[in-house]
Amino acid sequence: MAKKRKEDDAKEAAAFAAGGAAAGAGVAATVGGMGLAVGGTAVAIGAAPVVAAGAVVGLAAYGLKKLFK
Template sequence: MYAVGGAAGGWGLAAVVGNMGLAGAFGGIAIGAAPVIAAGAVVGLAAYGIKKALDD
């Protein structure tokens, strides 16, 4: 449930922001929706882990 919620949050962020890009001394790269959704799922799983650690 936490991973799904995080992925949904990542999807919502990707929908609001659109295709993002990062630019720096290394040049520039584009970030699509899939990495943002995956990062949201990871954040959701981390939240689940923290909750389980605090409950025990």
């Protein structure tokens, strides 16, 4: 079995992050305008934080994959 290079790990992590970001963009497009209401005030949440959260979830999935490998 060939030894895995660090560049391959980085590419795989980037692919997981991109997949998560794409899923986050899909959620943002499906749900539409969102908001967060706390203590009588409300703040709008745009697509960018949802896409960023998707990327974080994608990287978490990559970490779990590496953990159980």
